[in-house]
Amino acid sequence: MLDFFMGHYAYWFTIIILAIGLYGMLMKRNLVKKVIGLSIFQAGVILFFVSIASKHGASVPVKDAALPVSDVANYMNALPHTLMLTAIVVGVATLGVAFALLVAIYNRYHTLDEQELLEKIQ
Amino acid sequence: MIGPDLPALIPFIYLAFAVLIPLAGLWKRELSYGLAVLGTGLASAFSLAGFINYLSGGETIRYLFGGWQPPIGIEFVYDGLAAFVILVINTVAFLVLIHSRHIATAEFPHKKIAYYSVTMLLMLGFNGMVLTGDLFNLYVFLEISSLSSYALIAIGEKRAAYSAFRYLIIGTVGGSLYLLGVGFLYTVTGTLNIIDMHEMLPQVLGNSAVITALVLMVIGIGIKAALFPLHGWLPDSYTFASSSSSALIAPIGTKVAAYVLLRVLLFLFGAEIINADLPITEIIGVLAGIGILFGSVMAIAQSELKKMLAYSSVSQIGYIIMGISLANPFGFIGAVLHILNHALMKACLFLVAGNLRLKEGHSNILEFDDSYRKKYPWTMAAFTTAALSMVGLPPLAGFFSKWYLALGTIDNSNWFLLAIILISSLLNAVYFFRIIEKIYLKNPAKENESTGTDIPRDEVKPSMLYPMAIMALALIAVGILNVYIVSAITTMFPAGF
Numbered sequence: 001m002l003d004f005f006m007g008h009y010a011y012w013f014t015i016i017i018l019a020i021g022l023y024g025m026l027m028k029r030n031l032v033k034k035v036i037g038l039s040i041f042q043a044g045v046i047l048f049f050v051s052i053a054s055k056h057g058a059s060v061p062v063k064d065a066a067l068p069v070s071d072v073a074n075y076m077n078a079l080p081h082t083l084m085l086t087a088i089v090v091g092v093a094t095l096g097v098a099f100a101l102l103v104a105i106y107n108r109y110h111t112l113d114e115q116e117l118l119e120k121i122q
Numbered sequence: 123m124i125g126p127d128l129p130a131l132i133p134f135i136y137l138a139f140a141v142l143i144p145l146a147g148l149w150k151r152e153l154s155y156g157l158a159v160l161g162t163g164l165a166s167a168f169s170l171a172g173f174i175n176y177l178s179g180g181e182t183i184r185y186l187f188g189g190w191q192p193p194i195g196i197e198f199v200y201d202g203l204a205a206f207v208i209l210v211i212n213t214v215a216f217l218v219l220i221h222s223r224h225i226a227t228a229e230f231p232h233k234k235i236a237y238y239s240v241t242m243l244l245m246l247g248f249n250g251m252v253l254t255g256d257l258f259n260l261y262v263f264l265e266i267s268s269l270s271s272y273a274l275i276a277i278g279e280k281r282a283a284y285s286a287f288r289y290l291i292i293g294t295v296g297g298s299l300y301l302l303g304v305g306f307l308y309t310v311t312g313t314l315n316i317i318d319m320h321e322m323l324p325q326v327l328g329n330s331a332v333i334t335a336l337v338l339m340v341i342g343i344g345i346k347a348a349l350f351p352l353h354g355w356l357p358d359s360y361t362f363a364s365s366s367s368s369a370l371i372a373p374i375g376t377k378v379a380a381y382v383l384l385r386v387l388l389f390l391f392g393a394e395i396i397n398a399d400l401p402i403t404e405i406i407g408v409l410a411g412i413g414i415l416f417g418s419v420m421a422i423a424q425s426e427l428k429k430m431l432a433y434s435s436v437s438q439i440g441y442i443i444m445g446i447s448l449a450n451p452f453g454f455i456g457a458v459l460h461i462l463n464h465a466l467m468k469a470c471l472f473l474v475a476g477n478l479r480l481k482e483g484h485s486n487i488l489e490f491d492d493s494y495r496k497k498y499p500w501t502m503a504a505f506t507t508a509a510l511s512m513v514g515l516p517p518l519a520g521f522f523s524k525w526y527l528a529l530g531t532i533d534n535s536n537w538f539l540l541a542i543i544l545i546s547s548l549l550n551a552v553y554f555f556r557i558i559e560k561i562y563l564k565n566p567a568k569e570n571e572s573t574g575t576d577i578p579r580d581e582v583k584p585s586m587l588y589p590m591a592i593m594a595l596a597l598i599a600v601g602i603l604n605v606y607i608v609s610a611i612t613t614m615f616p617a618g619f
Contacts, residue, residue, distance in 0.1 A: 025291055038294055045298045045305070052309050080308070083258050087301060090265045094294050097272050101290065104276060104283040121281055 296345030350413025365476030
């Protein structure tokens with residue numbers, strides 16, 4: 001049982017981070033905190049991709065004469081990392097749009113609290 | 123004329139115009155409208171040429187980026203289904219953008235350049251989603267189109283920014299869940315190419331990671347496609363956005379997401395693998411059925427035309443997803459045909475709502491009366507055509523997609539979904555006929571004056587009239603010529619049908 005928990009610790013962290021992100025988006029009333037929750041949720045996905053790329057006893061994916069390329073166990077998988085570089089860029093763009101919308105909301109309603117906002121909208 | 127570069131050319135046109143519009147806007151602001159129309163016009167001309175090339179026996183064009191062979195490189199796959207959907211979305215966008223001229227001047231005169239530049243990015247994202255043969259590339263295009271649609275939805279009424287923000291939170295979670303699903307599939311197959319992965323999936327059948335990935339991807343795409351019960355973001359976003367934004371996003375956005383669902387379920391996994399461990403298609407079918415009824419009932423309860431159309435979108439997207447979930451040839455035909463029909467019908471109806479908002483300043487159904495018919499005879503004729511097609515009256519287009527969906531449910535002996543198609547047609551009739559009744563029969567002046575006042579004709583400008591009229595005529599044409607369209611669709615079946 002303990003082996004199961006310890007052997008998959010990266011996945012448990014992923015699940016915990018995803019849960020924290022969801023909690024932030026669902027339970028927090030402040031819209032900025034919702035955006036922070038969203039960012040944490042995306043970080044959970046990024047952590048998952050990075051963790052599946054790692055291998056025990058493998059080197060960084062830079063060609064080394066001492067380590068034959070034919071044995072793939074010698075090198076980490078570089079592809080998930082490069083994918084996550086793109087995903088991080090997407091995340092940054094999402095944050096930019098989200099904050100631009102928050103600025104527009106604040107200029108119109110002078111609040112970022114969800115309850116107050118819903119009352120003002122009605 | 124149709125070279126091997128066509129798949130990359132269509133998204134490239136949009137990318138080029140997205141940059142060109144702000145640059146030309148520095149010189150003359152009015153150029154942005156013309157350039158946007160030119161961009162979508164070029165893209166629809168190329169997609170029409172590509173589709174004709176496919177029909178005349180052309181083979182699937184696989185464009186390899188940088189010359190790298192898949193599965194190492196990224197490829198665009200321009201097969202029959204992609205060619206068809208590309209043609210539909212680009213043509214609808216072309217007509218909607220022609221229509222947007224006066225609405226843009228009236229609703230956001232100082233944001234025109236940004237608006238048209240972002241519409242080009244939106245179309246880049248949608249075209250990329252349809253064309254790409256790589257799951258991660260699909261995620262990138264999904265986010266490009268989503269980010270542009272958040273921006274477009276935020277242009278509009280006072281409440282638009284908040285509904286766009288809600289859509290952003292929900293939509294980004296959807297995108298992240300899809301990405302997580304792609305990660306699970308990557309761990310078990312080691313590839314991201316859809317065709318390559320399709321060949322590998324039978325070998326890893328029964329692996330719990332495949333099931334998890336499937337569920338995550340269906341939820342993620344389901345949010346984007348507004349599959350019940352993940353539709354919460356849709357009604358508010360479409361209602362409060364500017365008329366031209368909602369006319370652009372409503373017919374295209376959810377259709378492209380439904381197309382991605384179709385690709386993932388039937389082309390990537392295939393009908394047998396999806397149902398290997400969980401009856402996924404049945405669950406999706408039941409959800410789509412509930413969504414159809416829910417959307418129709420909520421549409422009846424609305425008194426605001428745009429909100430009614432938004433709820434009707436939730437219901438109509440259910441038809442497409444129901445067709446996918448049937449996973450048989452008739453369901454496939456119905457779903458693909460309904461992508462075309464619903465894009466035309468919803469675009470036409472939203473353009474009518476835009477016309478009314480511009481002319482009357484509101485689109486409240488309760489205030490409709492027969493003066494509208496006298497003032498805007500052609501607008502109302504287009505509305506009636508689209509509404510009748512929505513209800514499913516032959517020989518209009520809407521009848522035939524429902525017909526094939528019904529055949530599909532009979533083929534699967536799925537009487538529950540057949541009943542839903544029939545009931546929802548009645549509900550559609552309820553919410554469209556009450557408007558038609560108002561604009562043709564309700565006469566508020568009748569009690570006071572026996573002759574009735576003469577209301578002068580006050581039709582909308584040609585740039586707003588013709589796109590709408592073309593769509594209404596296209597609905598009739600698609601209905602009459604549906605044999606040819608269906609025979610083209612039958613060549614697009616995924617393997618195993």
